Amino acid sequence: MHDETASRPVGASLHDMGIHEIVIVDSCCDRYADFVEAAQAGEVGLHFCVDGRSAIRLARRFRADAWLVSTDLADMSGFDLLAMLSPSVLQGDVDPLIEGSRVSLDQVGEGMRSGIFIVADSYSLEEEQRALASGVSGYLVRPITLDVIRATRAPLVAVKQVAG
Numbered sequence: 001m002h003d004e005t006a007s008r009p010v011g012a013s014l015h016d017m018g019i020h021e022i023v024i025v026d027s028c029c030d031r032y033a034d035f036v037e038a039a040q041a042g043e044v045g046l047h048f049c050v051d052g053r054s055a056i057r058l059a060r061r062f063r064a065d066a067w068l069v070s071t072d073l074a075d076m077s078g079f080d081l082l083a084m085l086s087p088s089v090l091q092g093d094v095d096p097l098i099e100g101s102r103v104s105l106d107q108v109g110e111g112m113r114s115g116i117f118i119v120a121d122s123y124s125l126e127e128e129q130r131a132l133a134s135g136v137s138g139y140l141v142r143p144i145t146l147d148v149i150r151a152t153r154a155p156l157v158a159v160k161q162v163a164g
Helices: 029-040 052-061 078-085 125-133 146-153
Strands: 021-025 045-049 066-070 115-120 138-141
Touching (some): 029 045, 052 078, 066 078, 125 138
Parallel strands (some): 021 045, 066 115
16 A cells, blocks of 8 residues: 655655745746645645735735745835834744844744745846845745745754764
């Protein structure tokens, strides 16, 4: 008898990792097919906002575990939206020395803490530095799949070096 769950990575479920609700702020929803499929399968709650104003309204009445914010929105820059979200979205503790790394995301999705990720069409060192300096959980470049979110929540394995 074949066990189908044996082929799936342990802890691969977003729910098991504390991610239940994701908000995507982007005018091009078709860029997130992987997220839509997961939502249709009941793995995660997914909410789309096509502009910054609708994201601000949603943030005032709804808490998501993760926010994916495009750098370019129809009504404002994604960076401008970050400043407007901060009164309503309590971010996870992001260590400024290791911001955006998996170690810095320990409390994202726990309690009332969210993780905000800036999403760009192409990589720019200046944009990455600006995003990380703003205190977001990470800077991502398209294409993005759920594996990126899973990787941020995957437990780290501590490695000890033994002097011999």
